[in-house]
Amino acid sequence: MSDMSENWSEEVLLAQIAEALEAADAIPHDFVEAGKATFAWRTIDSELAELAFDSDLQDHQDLIRSEPAPLRALTFTAPRAAVTIEIEVVDGALLGQLVPEQAGEIHIVTRTGHDTSAVIDEVGYFLISPMPVAPFRIHCQTASGVNMSTNWITL
Amino acid sequence: MPVDPRVIVLVIRAREGDQDAWDELIERYAPMIWSIGRRYRMDRPDIDDVAQTVWLRLVESLADLHDPGAVGSWLATTTKHECFRTVKARRRQDSMEQTLDFDMTADEQATMVEQELETAERNAILRAAFAKLPPTCQRILLLRIEGISYEEIGARLDLPIGSLGPKRGRCLAKLRDDPALNALILAEIGAPGNE
Numbered sequence: 001m002s003d004m005s006e007n008w009s010e011e012v013l014l015a016q017i018a019e020a021l022e023a024a025d026a027i028p029h030d031f032v033e034a035g036k037a038t039f040a041w042r043t044i045d046s047e048l049a050e051l052a053f054d055s056d057l058q059d060h061q062d063l064i065r066s067e068p069a070p071l072r073a074l075t076f077t078a079p080r081a082a083v084t085i086e087i088e089v090v091d092g093a094l095l096g097q098l099v100p101e102q103a104g105e106i107h108i109v110t111r112t113g114h115d116t117s118a119v120i121d122e123v124g125y126f127l128i129s130p131m132p133v134a135p136f137r138i139h140c141q142t143a144s145g146v147n148m149s150t151n152w153i154t155l
Numbered sequence: 156m157p158v159d160p161r162v163i164v165l166v167i168r169a170r171e172g173d174q175d176a177w178d179e180l181i182e183r184y185a186p187m188i189w190s191i192g193r194r195y196r197m198d199r200p201d202i203d204d205v206a207q208t209v210w211l212r213l214v215e216s217l218a219d220l221h222d223p224g225a226v227g228s229w230l231a232t233t234t235k236h237e238c239f240r241t242v243k244a245r246r247r248q249d250s251m252e253q254t255l256d257f258d259m260t261a262d263e264q265a266t267m268v269e270q271e272l273e274t275a276e277r278n279a280i281l282r283a284a285f286a287k288l289p290p291t292c293q294r295i296l297l298l299r300i301e302g303i304s305y306e307e308i309g310a311r312l313d314l315p316i317g318s319l320g321p322k323r324g325r326c327l328a329k330l331r332d333d334p335a336l337n338a339l340i341l342a343e344i345g346a347p348g349n350e
Binding site for chain 2: 007019028032
């Protein structure tokens, strides 16, 4: 087998190795570690909710409206659970609602693993105050069996 | 570029919950996500967000990946998509202050992402082949890469100079015998059956 590989001279081969090793070394260690840590989410048996609406990504036309717009409004949907979660930033707090309305518990997990929980009331509302430190993920569970998480949210 | 069978093994093992296999996938493709992010001129926090989203999508999709060997391509496409979304969001936020300095066409983006994927795959093959070498081989070759003379290598590793030439030759032969690296070299010289 090695006969055919002689076409890469020692210089070429070593230069390629050097380049490959450098490419890995050039990446911050914590960047790689954060990627490894995401595997833990595998065991969390929750549906990943998709971002369905982001006020920042709306066209300008839509932003011209009569009511004062919230700083940022996001909507996530979990198709399998048929649930939508809406959040907005209001007065330095995070206000959210689950649609259709139902009671449960919400967890806000930051990248460092810090976990804050709050109650989702019977009409689906929850309030996290003060605002969690971004980026964070929302994980919610309800009495009716909804179990979903969002991706990392940066506000 | 031929699919490195190692990738298929890693995906299948990760599917079964093997953290080591997952870690190896991350090490293989994290440089690609990083480079693509840089090509989109994103800063570190944005690249972090993109990477997290991409890895989480992969965690979610592991079981459904139709073709485990194409995981690199899947990651490249997902990264491109997330980068584009992030850049678009930033552009809207910053539109008052500056015009966007990112102006690649869709075709240029596709080509760039393809190149980054190919680089990631080939670098992973090279690193894996190198990592399989005995420690002495690794040290000798690293010192050769640094352009250190045989006299100096001999002194540093406490090996007789006369043994270094043949030793180095055996190390290189071992490297070339790595099946994945061999396949890579064959693909690049494009001459199957060439003696």
